[in-house]
Amino acid sequence: MSPLKIRKNIVKNVKRIVIKIGSGVLTNGKDKIDEAVIKKIVLQTSLLVKKGCEVLIVSSGSIAAGKTELGIKKALTDIPSKQAAAAVGQSHLIGYYEKYFKKEKQKTAQVLLTHDDLSNRCRHLNARNALMTLLSFHVIPVINENDMVAVHEIKFGDNDTLSALVAHLVDADLLVILSHVDGLLTGDPAKDKKATLIPFAEKITPDLQKIAGKSSSPGSVGGMSTKVKAAKIAADSGISTIIVNGTINDIITKVFKGENIGTLFLPSQDKLARRKHWIAHTLKIKGKLILDNGAKKAIMKMGKSLLPSGIAAVTGNFDSGDAVDCVDSKENEFCRGLVNYNSRDLKKIIGKHTSKIEEILGFKFYDEVIHRDNLVIL
Numbered sequence: 001m002s003p004l005k006i007r008k009n010i011v012k013n014v015k016r017i018v019i020k021i022g023s024g025v026l027t028n029g030k031d032k033i034d035e036a037v038i039k040k041i042v043l044q045t046s047l048l049v050k051k052g053c054e055v056l057i058v059s060s061g062s063i064a065a066g067k068t069e070l071g072i073k074k075a076l077t078d079i080p081s082k083q084a085a086a087a088v089g090q091s092h093l094i095g096y097y098e099k100y101f102k103k104e105k106q107k108t109a110q111v112l113l114t115h116d117d118l119s120n121r122c123r124h125l126n127a128r129n130a131l132m133t134l135l136s137f138h139v140i141p142v143i144n145e146n147d148m149v150a151v152h153e154i155k156f157g158d159n160d161t162l163s164a165l166v167a168h169l170v171d172a173d174l175l176v177i178l179s180h181v182d183g184l185l186t187g188d189p190a191k192d193k194k195a196t197l198i199p200f201a202e203k204i205t206p207d208l209q210k211i212a213g214k215s216s217s218p219g220s221v222g223g224m225s226t227k228v229k230a231a232k233i234a235a236d237s238g239i240s241t242i243i244v245n246g247t248i249n250d251i252i253t254k255v256f257k258g259e260n261i262g263t264l265f266l267p268s269q270d271k272l273a274r275r276k277h278w279i280a281h282t283l284k285i286k287g288k289l290i291l292d293n294g295a296k297k298a299i300m301k302m303g304k305s306l307l308p309s310g311i312a313a314v315t316g317n318f319d320s321g322d323a324v325d326c327v328d329s330k331e332n333e334f335c336r337g338l339v340n341y342n343s344r345d346l347k348k349i350i351g352k353h354t355s356k357i358e359e360i361l362g363f364k365f366y367d368e369v370i371h372r373d374n375l376v377i378l
């Protein structure tokens, strides 16, 4: 299949998309956020949503917006000043998105994450479940790094990486990175006049990463190097990435028409296969749930999640987010998944209807003990 055909197939079949917008695009070369850019992005995103896609936005720009608000012209270098600017600017940034999405009758949510939130298994699962729930409510999450609290050790450092991890977190089909350059070029256009665009990358090789490392990208936090690294994270999670010039008119619409624009990076392996492999084979199993026949049938035949009512017994000590085996009454193991409740709480609610969870535990995070998305049939 030709690269263009592959591209058209990808954009035609995507359902869940992460769109990352860099500060360079949002400021449009000036030193403040250009509201007109946000308006255009919102209009194009809303069209995608109206067509039935789920969209998550990862947006930079809080520091830029904060600097404007504080009347700071010079570049900020020390971390506390950047954090202060981000804290001032984030509410303005989200305000712009809300203003324009509201006109399109779309709901938005502000989501601020740190690296810690995604590397800790339990918080990773909570973040995933919360984002999935937002999508199920038809809300468009507008995500940024929680710059105010992100000290060095828990920082993503750049929103390119954050966008790839979010794409992985929610099992997106496609990551679109809006940059202020055309995509990955064969060299640094500032130094090499003959540098041309690489439209298609089947594999992200070390050579390709080296090429990206060479291109400078003033005004952007990460440059092309972090964008290609993000594409690699996405590829390894089974997700395609398109890096395009976000300053081009109607760029999002053009991408989803399958126009040969920017650089498309293909995934290195099938997404579902990878996630299932991770749950089934990589994670340490911390406990066992014995399910009744009704629950077994619902999972095996009807593709349902596991609810507390279908669990007859629990063994082992585990936390929420851990992997457990599910066996039938004859102790045959038939599926494996990530639990939403720890073993102590779970023992109190097994056999009970979901409507009783809150009464028994005093709180309820989820109806499901194991959500379908986190369940693998063996």
Ligand code: GLU
Pocket (backbone or CB within 6 Å): 022, 023, 059, 060, 061, 062, 063, 064, 086, 144, 145, 147, 157, 158, 159, 160, 221, 222
């Ligand atoms: N979180 C930063 C901001 O909102 C930007 C980080 C980045 O663009 O990579 O200003």
